[in-house]
Amino acid sequence: MPQVTITRRLYFNAAHRVHNPALSDEENAATFGKCNNPNWHGHNYTLDVSVTGPVEERTGYVIDLGRLKGIVEREVIDKVDHRNFNLEVDFMHGVIPTTENIVVGMWRVLEPAIRPARLTRLVLWETPNNYVEYDGK
Amino acid sequence: MPQVTITRRLYFNAAHRVHNPALSDEENAATFGKCNNPNWHGHNYTLDVSVTGPVEERTGYVIDLGRLKGIVEREVIDKVDHRNFNLEVDFMHGVIPTTENIVVGMWRVLEPAIRPARLTRLVLWETPNNYVEYDGK
Amino acid sequence: MPQVTITRRLYFNAAHRVHNPALSDEENAATFGKCNNPNWHGHNYTLDVSVTGPVEERTGYVIDLGRLKGIVEREVIDKVDHRNFNLEVDFMHGVIPTTENIVVGMWRVLEPAIRPARLTRLVLWETPNNYVEYDGK
Amino acid sequence: MPQVTITRRLYFNAAHRVHNPALSDEENAATFGKCNNPNWHGHNYTLDVSVTGPVEERTGYVIDLGRLKGIVEREVIDKVDHRNFNLEVDFMHGVIPTTENIVVGMWRVLEPAIRPARLTRLVLWETPNNYVEYDGK
Amino acid sequence: MPQVTITRRLYFNAAHRVHNPALSDEENAATFGKCNNPNWHGHNYTLDVSVTGPVEERTGYVIDLGRLKGIVEREVIDKVDHRNFNLEVDFMHGVIPTTENIVVGMWRVLEPAIRPARLTRLVLWETPNNYVEYDGK
Amino acid sequence: MPQVTITRRLYFNAAHRVHNPALSDEENAATFGKCNNPNWHGHNYTLDVSVTGPVEERTGYVIDLGRLKGIVEREVIDKVDHRNFNLEVDFMHGVIPTTENIVVGMWRVLEPAIRPARLTRLVLWETPNNYVEYDGK
Numbered sequence: 001m002p003q004v005t006i007t008r009r010l011y012f013n014a015a016h017r018v019h020n021p022a023l024s025d026e027e028n029a030a031t032f033g034k035c036n037n038p039n040w041h042g043h044n045y046t047l048d049v050s051v052t053g054p055v056e057e058r059t060g061y062v063i064d065l066g067r068l069k070g071i072v073e074r075e076v077i078d079k080v081d082h083r084n085f086n087l088e089v090d091f092m093h094g095v096i097p098t099t100e101n102i103v104v105g106m107w108r109v110l111e112p113a114i115r116p117a118r119l120t121r122l123v124l125w126e127t128p129n130n131y132v133e134y135d136g137k
Numbered sequence: 138m139p140q141v142t143i144t145r146r147l148y149f150n151a152a153h154r155v156h157n158p159a160l161s162d163e164e165n166a167a168t169f170g171k172c173n174n175p176n177w178h179g180h181n182y183t184l185d186v187s188v189t190g191p192v193e194e195r196t197g198y199v200i201d202l203g204r205l206k207g208i209v210e211r212e213v214i215d216k217v218d219h220r221n222f223n224l225e226v227d228f229m230h231g232v233i234p235t236t237e238n239i240v241v242g243m244w245r246v247l248e249p250a251i252r253p254a255r256l257t258r259l260v261l262w263e264t265p266n267n268y269v270e271y272d273g274k
Numbered sequence: 275m276p277q278v279t280i281t282r283r284l285y286f287n288a289a290h291r292v293h294n295p296a297l298s299d300e301e302n303a304a305t306f307g308k309c310n311n312p313n314w315h316g317h318n319y320t321l322d323v324s325v326t327g328p329v330e331e332r333t334g335y336v337i338d339l340g341r342l343k344g345i346v347e348r349e350v351i352d353k354v355d356h357r358n359f360n361l362e363v364d365f366m367h368g369v370i371p372t373t374e375n376i377v378v379g380m381w382r383v384l385e386p387a388i389r390p391a392r393l394t395r396l397v398l399w400e401t402p403n404n405y406v407e408y409d410g411k
Numbered sequence: 412m413p414q415v416t417i418t419r420r421l422y423f424n425a426a427h428r429v430h431n432p433a434l435s436d437e438e439n440a441a442t443f444g445k446c447n448n449p450n451w452h453g454h455n456y457t458l459d460v461s462v463t464g465p466v467e468e469r470t471g472y473v474i475d476l477g478r479l480k481g482i483v484e485r486e487v488i489d490k491v492d493h494r495n496f497n498l499e500v501d502f503m504h505g506v507i508p509t510t511e512n513i514v515v516g517m518w519r520v521l522e523p524a525i526r527p528a529r530l531t532r533l534v535l536w537e538t539p540n541n542y543v544e545y546d547g548k
Numbered sequence: 549m550p551q552v553t554i555t556r557r558l559y560f561n562a563a564h565r566v567h568n569p570a571l572s573d574e575e576n577a578a579t580f581g582k583c584n585n586p587n588w589h590g591h592n593y594t595l596d597v598s599v600t601g602p603v604e605e606r607t608g609y610v611i612d613l614g615r616l617k618g619i620v621e622r623e624v625i626d627k628v629d630h631r632n633f634n635l636e637v638d639f640m641h642g643v644i645p646t647t648e649n650i651v652v653g654m655w656r657v658l659e660p661a662i663r664p665a666r667l668t669r670l671v672l673w674e675t676p677n678n679y680v681e682y683d684g685k
Numbered sequence: 686m687p688q689v690t691i692t693r694r695l696y697f698n699a700a701h702r703v704h705n706p707a708l709s710d711e712e713n714a715a716t717f718g719k720c721n722n723p724n725w726h727g728h729n730y731t732l733d734v735s736v737t738g739p740v741e742e743r744t745g746y747v748i749d750l751g752r753l754k755g756i757v758e759r760e761v762i763d764k765v766d767h768r769n770f771n772l773e774v775d776f777m778h779g780v781i782p783t784t785e786n787i788v789v790g791m792w793r794v795l796e797p798a799i800r801p802a803r804l805t806r807l808v809l810w811e812t813p814n815n816y817v818e819y820d821g822k
Contacts, residue, residue: 042453
C-alpha cells in the first residue's frame with residue numbers, strides 16, 4: 001500500500017517583535033538587533049502542511065485537500081493572519097515569536113486537529129531566504 | 138563514499154477529471170466538487186525526479202542529467218504532455234487521476250527504467266499551492 | 275495628483291483545445307500540433323489585473339483590492355476555473371481559445387465591470403514560459 | 412544611441428496599519444477591515460527600481476548597479492527595513508501607509524537622489540499577489 | 549483590431565568578464581570590481597522576447613510560439629548558451645558584455661529575424677535581482 | 686525538546702568547466718558535451734544551508750541566522766562568488782567541479798565551521814531545473 005505525502009501551501013502575514021521579557025532592554029537589543037524593534041515589524045509567511053498516508057481507493061486521495069485547507073485555516077491561519085504574534089495569538093502565549101517557536105506552536109495545534117490523518121511535516125517561510133521545518137520530534 | 142541526491146525538474150500540462158466510475162454521478166459530484174467537471178479541466182504540472190548514489194570519480198556525476206532527462210521524457214513526459222490523464226495515459230488505466238495516483242504511477246514506470254541508478258523521490262506539483270511526494274514505500 | 279497602477283494577481287485552471295472548426299482535421303493538426311489534441315489538455319493560468327488612477331485621499335487607495343478581487347472573481351474566475359474554454363465559457367463563444375483570444379475576451383468583460391475605475395492592463399500567463407498582455411487597444 | 416532600462420530588485424520587511432486618523436474607529440474598521448488591526452500586521456516587500464538612459468561607452472553601463480543599490484539602501488531601505496511605516500518613516504509622515512502611498516513617497520525621495528540618472532519606474536510588491544507601479548506622473 | 553503582446557521566456561547560461569580593453573588593469577579593477585575577475589564568472593540568464601500585433605483570425609495567434617522559439621534559439625540561444633560572451637559570441641564583438649550591451653546586441657539580431665512580426669521588447673535577467681529592458685529605441 | 690531545522694538561503698555566481706584532466710579532449714567532449722567548453726560557462730547558484738537542533742529557550746533560536754550567514758559567507762560564498770571553480774577555489778582542488786562535487790566540498794568546509802551547531806543538509810541549485818542535496822553520509 002503506497003504511502004504518499006501530500007502538501008497544501010497557505011499564506012498569511014503578521015507583525016511580531018523578537019523579544020525576551022526576561023532580559024533587559026540592552027540584552028534584547030544586543031541579542032536580537034533590528035528584529036527587536038519595539039515598534040514591531042512583519043512578514044509575509046508561507047506555510048506548507050504535509051500529511052502522509054495510504055491512497056484511499058474510493059477517492060484516490062490521501063486526504064481531501066479542501067478539508068485539509070479548511071482545518072488549517074480555522075485552526076491556524078484565521079488566528080494569525082493580519083495579526084500580532086506577541087499580542088494576539090493564543091498558541092504563542094509565553095514564548096518568543098521566532099520562526100522556530102511559531103512552527104512548533106502550529107504543530108501542537110494542527111497535529112490533533114488533522115487526526116486521524118497523520119501530519120508529518122510543517123515548513124514555514126519567514127522571508128524568501130529563510131525557513132524552518134518541524135516533524136513533531 | 139559520499140551519497141548525493143541529484144534532481145531534475147521537468148514540466149508538462151494535461152487535462153483530467155477526478156471521477157470514480159464505481160460511484161454515481163451524485164456521489165462523484167459530492168465527493169470531488171468542481172474537480173469532477175465532466176468537460177475536464179487541466180493543469181501545468183512540475184515533476185522533480187531524484188536519484189541518489191555515490192559520485193562517480195571519472196565524471197563527478199551521480200548520473201548524467203542529460204541521460205536522466207531522456208529517460209523521463211521517453212517514459213513519462215511524452216505520454217502525458219498535452220494529454221488527457223483519464224483517456225490517453227497507459228500507466229493510469231483503471232485508477233482515478235489524482236495527483237497521488239499519478240505520482241505512484243510514474244514511480245512504477247520510472248523506477249525500473251532508471252536502474253541501475255536508484256530513484257529515491259518523485260515530487261509532483263499540480264498547482265503552485267499543492268504537491269505530492271513519493272519514495273516508493 | 276500622482277497616477278498609480280495597482281495590480282491584483284489571481285489564479286485559475288482550465289482545459290482547452292486549440293482548434294479552428296473552419297479548418298479540416300488535417301489543417302488543424304498541421305497548424306496547432308499537440309495543442310489540437312481532441313481529448314483536451316489544460317493549464318494553470320495566472321492573471322494580473324491592473325487599474326490606474328489617482329490615490330484617493332480618504333483611503334490611500336486607487337481601488338479597494340478586495341472589491342477589485344470580487345469583481346474579477348465574479349466576472350471571470352468563476353466562469354473559467356476548473357472549466358473547459360471551448361465548451362463552457364460564454365465570453366469565448368465563437369473564437370479559438372488561444373491565450374491571445376482569452377485575454378481580449380476577459381478585457382471585454384472586465385473593462386465595463388470595473389468602471390468607473392480604469393482597467394489599464396491584463397497579463398495572462400498560460401505556462402511559466404509564455405504570457406500575453408493586452409491594454410484595450 | 413540606444414536607451415536601455417536597468418532594474419535593481421531589493422527587499423525589506425515592515426509593520427503597518429492601514430488607518431485614517433480623520434475617520435472614526437468604526438469608519439476605519441468598515442473601510443480597511445483586517446488591515447486596520449490596531450496591533451499592526453506586516454509584510455515582506457519587494458522593490459524594483461528602474462533607471463533609463465543611454466549605455467555609457469566606457470563602462471557598458473546605464474548606471475553602476477552597485478552605486479544604484481547604495482543610493483536606494485541609504486535613502487529608502489535603511490529607513491523602512493524592520494520598521495513601522497506609521498510610526499518611524501519620515502517620508503510617510505501624514506499619509507496612510509498603503510502600498511500606493513508608499514511607492515509615491517519612495518519616488519519623491521529617490522528621484523532627486525538618483526539624478527542625474529533618470530528614475531523611470533518603481534514597482535513595489537506587498538504580497539506575492541499584489542503590487543503597485545509608479546512612474547512619477 | 550486588438551493589438552496583443554505575446555512573450556516567450558527562454559533560458560541560457562554563459563561566462564563573461566566585464567572588462568574594457570581600452571582601460572588599464574587598475575582602471576578596470578576600480579571600475580568593475582569582482583565582475584572584472586580575469587578568470588571569468590557566469591550567470592543563468594532569462595530572456596523574455598515579446599512580439600506585438602493583431603490576433604490572426606485563422607489561428608487565434610499573434611505569432612506561433614513554436615516558430616518564435618525556433619527563431620530565438622537559432623539566432624541567439626544557440627550562439628550564447630554554455631558560451632563565453634567575451635570570446636565566442638559574434639554579435640558581441642567589440643563591446644563590453646554587460647547586460648545592457650547584451651540586450652542591445654540581441655535586439656539587433658532578433659528584430660530582422662522575427663520580421664514581418666514586430667519585436668517590441670526584450671527583457672534580460674542576469675541574476676534574480678537585476679534585469680534590463682530594451683524596446684529598440 | 687523539539688528538534689527544529691532552520692535553513693538560510695544564499696546566492697552566488699561562478700564560472701566552471703566540467704572537465705576531467707585524466708581523459709583525452711575527445712573523451713571529455715564526448716562525456717561532458719557543451720559543459721566541457723574550454724572557454725568556460727557559468728551559473729547563478731542558490732545554496733540552502735540547514736542546521737538542526739533544539740530551540741534555545743533564551744532566544745527562541747536554533748541558531749542565530751545572522752551568525753550562520755556570516756559563517757557561510759566567510760567559509761564558502763566569499764571563496765566562490767564571481768570566481769572560477771576550476772582555477773580559484775581551494776576546496777575544489779583536484780576534483781571535477783560538478784554540482785555533486787561542489788556540494789560535498791562545501792559540506793567538508795561548513796560542517797566543522799558551524800559546530801557545535803549541527804549541519805544537517807545542503808541543497809545546491811545550479812539552474813532553475815536541477816539541484817543536488819547532501820547530508821554528510
